[in-house]
Amino acid sequence: MAHKTTLKAIAEHLNLSISTVSKALADSPEISDATKLVVKTAARQLKYRPNAMARGLKSSRTKTIGVVIPNIMHNFFAKVIMGMEDEATKNGYSLVTCISNESLQKEKQSINMLSDVSVDAIIISLSSETQQTEELEHLNDILYFDIPLVQFDRVNEKLLSHSVVINDFKGAYDSTMHLHKTGCRHIALLSILTNTSVGKKRAEGYEAAVRELGYEPKIINTKLENLEADLSAFLKDNDLDGIVTTDESSAIYAMNALRINNRRVPDDVGVIGFTDGALARNYFPPLTTIKQQAEIIGKRTIQIAIESLEAKTKKDPIQETIETELVIRKSTRTI
Numbered sequence: 100m101a102h103k104t105t106l107k108a109i110a111e112h113l114n115l116s117i118s119t120v121s122k123a124l125a126d127s128p129e130i131s132d133a134t135k136l137v138v139k140t141a142a143r144q145l146k147y148r149p150n151a152m153a154r155g156l157k158s159s160r161t162k163t164i165g166v167v168i169p170n171i172m173h174n175f176f177a178k179v180i181m182g183m184e185d186e187a188t189k190n191g192y193s194l195v196t197c198i199s200n201e202s203l204q205k206e207k208q209s210i211n212m213l214s215d216v217s218v219d220a221i222i223i224s225l226s227s228e229t230q231q232t233e234e235l236e237h238l239n240d241i242l243y244f245d246i247p248l249v250q251f252d253r254v255n256e257k258l259l260s261h262s263v264v265i266n267d268f269k270g271a272y273d274s275t276m277h278l279h280k281t282g283c284r285h286i287a288l289l290s291i292l293t294n295t296s297v298g299k300k301r302a303e304g305y306e307a308a309v310r311e312l313g314y315e316p317k318i319i320n321t322k323l324e325n326l327e328a329d330l331s332a333f334l335k336d337n338d339l340d341g342i343v344t345t346d347e348s349s350a351i352y353a354m355n356a357l358r359i360n361n362r363r364v365p366d367d368v369g370v371i372g373f374t375d376g377a378l379a380r381n382y383f384p385p386l387t388t389i390k391q392q393a394e395i396i397g398k399r400t401i402q403i404a405i406e407s408l409e410a411k412t413k414k415d416p417i418q419e420t421i422e423t424e425l426v427i428r429k430s431t432r433t434i
Contacts, residue, residue: 104147106147109141109145115138123137124139148244160408161216162192163195163216163219164183164187164222164404165196166222167210167213168223169200169201169226170201173348179396181393182397183397184397185394186397186401187401190405197209203226206226210238211237214246219247219408221241222248222249223250224253225254230253235255238260242259247261247403249404251264253296259416261407262416263403263421264296264419264421266423270389271303271304271389272307274304274343275305275341282340283340283341284341285314287341288344290318290321290344291348317337317339327356330357331356334357344371347374350386350430354382354384364384369387371387371425373389374389375388375426385429386430388426389424391423392424399421
């Protein structure tokens, strides 16, 4: 277990007084900006934190687990939180939940806040900005101080932490193959998750399927707000009779865009999404979708966090993959 860096250690490192170091870290007007910069840089390099992040300071657990998610509006993350809440309550833990809104900076702020309130473990699905930049120092700091860290859904394999994901590759592969079985021969992938690990895995699964079938991949990378225009433009120049989307919202938007372009679902174009939330079940036509087992993911992340806390010796990271399920509804033709 790592030892906490003290004010005294920083002071000795810089040949300054403890008082000067303390005031510099507190942004005291008595200290020059140049000295503040030197002190804060050293504090960062020496991994100093004036709180309970250093596990040796904690005499007892808080029975709280911190959770950071990128977007609360996605049905998937809401259902994951439900699974976490049930499992945490069953084991006498409470959750402190933060939303990064896909921002690296907000993710860092959330991690700092959670460490400041002394949560026992942290569970996170990385923001799209974190995945794009691969800036991981704030998460490696958590690992440095032996705080259990569990990644889920969106993960970075460079982090030596626990993780729980679904088989995104197989989900997209199975979706593409199902569309082919229904008679589709011009199948495209519509992705709004281009810069995320899940988006990349789903693209790989789709590409593997279409190449196995002897077709060229057709990938439309877009944003939700641009989806209708981008799909409409694609339809003008390309044959299309099947779409695999990377999430639930884009599937619904895609079906709307198809109607605007006088394409019937599923007669002209079959559509498959990911998540299996309320929209998928209640839209017309109801959406064929990959069920992501969100509540199971939530429960399992909590179980792994608690197992790590209760382990007498440090164990190797657990990497767990949960299989998906294709739920067939009316947005695809019958085989």
